[in-house]
Amino acid sequence: MYGNAYIETDGSKVHSIIADEDPIKLALFEARIAAGDKIEPKDWMPKEYRKQLIRMIEQHGHSEIIGSLPEGTWITRAPGFRRKLALMAKVQDEVGHAQLLYSAAETLGKSREDMTNDLINGKSKYSNVFNYPAPTWADSAIIAWLIDAGAIVNQLANSKGSYGPYCRALERICAEESFHLKYGHDNVVFLATGTPIQRQMVQNALHRWWEPIMHFFGPPDKSSQHSEILMRWKLKMGSNDSMRQTFLAMYVPKIWDLGLTLPDPNLRKNEESGFWEYTEPNWEVFKQVINGNGPCNKERLAVRRMAEEKGRWVRKALMNQGAMYVSPLS
Amino acid sequence: MIIQSLDPRISRARLDDQSCDGQLSEHEHFETFEVFQQVKRGTHHQHVGSLHAPNPEMAILFAKEQYCRRGKSVNLWVVKTSDVFVTDYEDADIFETTEDKKYRDPEAYKVMDRINAYKARLNP
Amino acid sequence: MEFTQKHVLGLKELLYKMADDQLILGHRNSEWTGLGPMLEEDISFSSMAQDKIGQSLALFELLQELGESDPDTVAFTRNDNQFHCSQFVELPIGGYDFSLVRHFFFDHAEAIRFEMLADTVFEPLAMVAKKFKGEIKYHTMHADIFMKKLAEGGPESYGLIQQAINDNFGLALGIFEPGEYESELIEAGIFGGENALQSRWLAKVVPLLESFGYTVPKVENTAPALGGRKGIHTHHLQPLLDEMTEVFSIDPGADW
Numbered sequence: 001m002y003g004n005a006y007i008e009t010d011g012s013k014v015h016s017i018i019a020d021e022d023p024i025k026l027a028l029f030e031a032r033i034a035a036g037d038k039i040e041p042k043d044w045m046p047k048e049y050r051k052q053l054i055r056m057i058e059q060h061g062h063s064e065i066i067g068s069l070p071e072g073t074w075i076t077r078a079p080g081f082r083r084k085l086a087l088m089a090k091v092q093d094e095v096g097h098a099q100l101l102y103s104a105a106e107t108l109g110k111s112r113e114d115m116t117n118d119l120i121n122g123k124s125k126y127s128n129v130f131n132y133p134a135p136t137w138a139d140s141a142i143i144a145w146l147i148d149a150g151a152i153v154n155q156l157a158n159s160k161g162s163y164g165p166y167c168r169a170l171e172r173i174c175a176e177e178s179f180h181l182k183y184g185h186d187n188v189v190f191l192a193t194g195t196p197i198q199r200q201m202v203q204n205a206l207h208r209w210w211e212p213i214m215h216f217f218g219p220p221d222k223s224s225q226h227s228e229i230l231m232r233w234k235l236k237m238g239s240n241d242s243m244r245q246t247f248l249a250m251y252v253p254k255i256w257d258l259g260l261t262l263p264d265p266n267l268r269k270n271e272e273s274g275f276w277e278y279t280e281p282n283w284e285v286f287k288q289v290i291n292g293n294g295p296c297n298k299e300r301l302a303v304r305r306m307a308e309e310k311g312r313w314v315r316k317a318l319m320n321q322g323a324m325y326v327s328p329l330s
Numbered sequence: 331m332i333i334q335s336l337d338p339r340i341s342r343a344r345l346d347d348q349s350c351d352g353q354l355s356e357h358e359h360f361e362t363f364e365v366f367q368q369v370k371r372g373t374h375h376q377h378v379g380s381l382h383a384p385n386p387e388m389a390i391l392f393a394k395e396q397y398c399r400r401g402k403s404v405n406l407w408v409v410k411t412s413d414v415f416v417t418d419y420e421d422a423d424i425f426e427t428t429e430d431k432k433y434r435d436p437e438a439y440k441v442m443d444r445i446n447a448y449k450a451r452l453n454p
Numbered sequence: 455m456e457f458t459q460k461h462v463l464g465l466k467e468l469l470y471k472m473a474d475d476q477l478i479l480g481h482r483n484s485e486w487t488g489l490g491p492m493l494e495e496d497i498s499f500s501s502m503a504q505d506k507i508g509q510s511l512a513l514f515e516l517l518q519e520l521g522e523s524d525p526d527t528v529a530f531t532r533n534d535n536q537f538h539c540s541q542f543v544e545l546p547i548g549g550y551d552f553s554l555v556r557h558f559f560f561d562h563a564e565a566i567r568f569e570m571l572a573d574t575v576f577e578p579l580a581m582v583a584k585k586f587k588g589e590i591k592y593h594t595m596h597a598d599i600f601m602k603k604l605a606e607g608g609p610e611s612y613g614l615i616q617q618a619i620n621d622n623f624g625l626a627l628g629i630f631e632p633g634e635y636e637s638e639l640i641e642a643g644i645f646g647g648e649n650a651l652q653s654r655w656l657a658k659v660v661p662l663l664e665s666f667g668y669t670v671p672k673v674e675n676t677a678p679a680l681g682g683r684k685g686i687h688t689h690h691l692q693p694l695l696d697e698m699t700e701v702f703s704i705d706p707g708a709d710w
């Protein structure tokens with residue numbers, strides 16, 4: 001479950017970044033991408049391409065493993081067999097996605113251990129939404145439906161990107177997340193069409209999650225030379241705003257269809273332009289949360305530290321001294 | 331400070347947010363294995379991805395759930411990544427087949443024209 | 455042979471204790487999801503927890519066919535004294551040492567129980583037993599490999615696992631607490647009985663653990679943790695149930 005990469009967009013550096021590269025190799029690399037061919041792990045690639053890819057795939061992997069926590073909050077309390085089994089499978093899938101993504105990032109030369117250390121030291125980012133708590137069962141339903149929906153918009157676009165291992169991981173992930181989306185929708189529909197208590201619960205959760213969902217796709221686009229290059233290299237497959245638009249167009253009607261309200265009086269489709277209009281969410285809050293000051297940042301990282309720590313004796317015992325680590329093939 | 335979580339699992343762990351550093355040392359998550367899945371007898375095993383495991387037995391246990399928990403499978407192979415020999419993409423030109431290698435393909439053998447011409451010659 | 459009322463009661467008792475064991479252990483083991491010692495093992499362990507809950511659902515469905523309430527009502531509205539699980543399965547997950555040893559002891563018992571039930575005269579149960587054979591085989595395979603590798607993994611892991619074996623052997627023996635209708639079940643060919651199951655289990659796990667290098671306490675020196683089958687539980691079960699049913703009981707009449 002991942003929105004958009006929080007890529008540094010420092011336009012001024014761009015020229016020097018490319019100036020360093022071998023122009024012939026760069027031209028071949030760009031021609032390959034322009035022709036719709038994929039880049040594979042041992043291929044020559046610009047340093048900036050590798051750096052941004054690692055950052056993006058790593059952030060995505062972290063978002064999956066941290067993303068298992070807010071919904072995990074309800075794993076022991078899911079009401080009834082059907083929900084209990086589905087939620088367990090869903091949270092399990094998120095862990096599985098982290099596994100796939102870390103492997104894809106490893107092909108670029110960063111080890112799982114380094115990525116994990118950067119996560120628990122607060123050096124790497126992950127999707128902001130997972131720094132919010134899930135205080136009721138309905139919150140877990142909203143996450144499963146709408147955060148997964150947002151993630152699918154992003155991931156489907158990125159699965160058409162240029163890096164082979166990332167595309168392959170995303171294809172598998174998207175297939176699994178279509179179950180999440182169906183499960184989440186089913187869960188929300190049961191609450192929205194259920195008893196007054198259930199309906200109120202899901203309405204409240206939806207209001208709580210609306211701003212984080214609007215934040216999910218990242219800040220409004222500022223065109224820069226840097227993002228032009230990232231687009232050309234097919235690292236960034238859609239602008240933040242266009243993904244947000246796709247999401248709104250697909251899901252706001254479905255939300256309204258259930259008679260649920262959203263906490264934005266300006267939200268409407270402009271029939272002339274075809275675009276959705278909305279109140280900009282508070283981007284200052286977004287910045288605060290991403291810099292570690294959200295309601296759950298500390299807990300999320302402490303939980304990951306604990307998990308690694310608790311498992312250490314098991315890993316130590318299983319360690320094979322003769323093991324020879326090489327990065328995964330593809 | 332003990333973390334008070336909305337997640338009862340976390341509250342039970344009585345987690346002190348400063349209690350451990352969790353830092354991993356190099357290769358603490360073992361080496362990697364490549365996973366090959368066969369979905370049906372008679373078909374080829376297909377490479378489906380990789381995973382980290384301390385030994386081949388556990389690699390099989392993990393591969394079964396990470397790569398085969400949905401759909402059908404009948405057999406699995408795991409191979410240490412370090413044991414796989416691979417070609418370089420830079421050497422992909424070794425796979426290029428030139429036009430004059432057509433003699434390896436069935437399409438290169440079109441005899442009907444010749445047969446028809448022969449028949450025409452016999453029975454003008 | 456015709457089932458008498460005692461046979462039906464015995465059958466229900468058997469199904470309840472099996473279903474409750476699986477539900478509670480599956481619930482406990484699900485707590486590791488997202489918190490396991492490595493990503494790959496996290497996924498495997500979660501699958502096995504899901505399997506347990508799926509198996510318990512299948513057994514609650516059999517009970518429903520025998521006239522009991524629907525599975526959700528049965529699982530989510532009873533108090534601890536109405537549960538028939540063994541005390542072993544209700545204990546908190548503890549560290550991975552405890553969770554693994556419980557997984558090893560319990561799943562071997564379950565594998566043998568299902569093997570015995572594959573021939574039961576109660577056809578629907580035989581079908582369930584056969585259906586889950588593969589799942590359970592994976593569980594014991596997983597448990598065996600972990601127990602073996604942790605025995606070979608140096609004094610720390612060997613020591614932790616050996617300690618967990620010593621501490622929990624009596625709890626594991628509590629799985630085999632006889633029910634009220636043992637002789638009726640045996641006589642009717644429904645189930646071969648807890649004593650037979652315990653003997654077969656001992657014949658399986660003791661040599662296996664010894665082959666890994668562990669020592670196993672003597673049965674005759676170990677007090678089994680009894681009571682669970684009769685609704686007598688540790689102080690851990692009721693809080694588990696309160697937590698499990700928290701959402702369900704907000705509105706028990708609602709469709710969740």
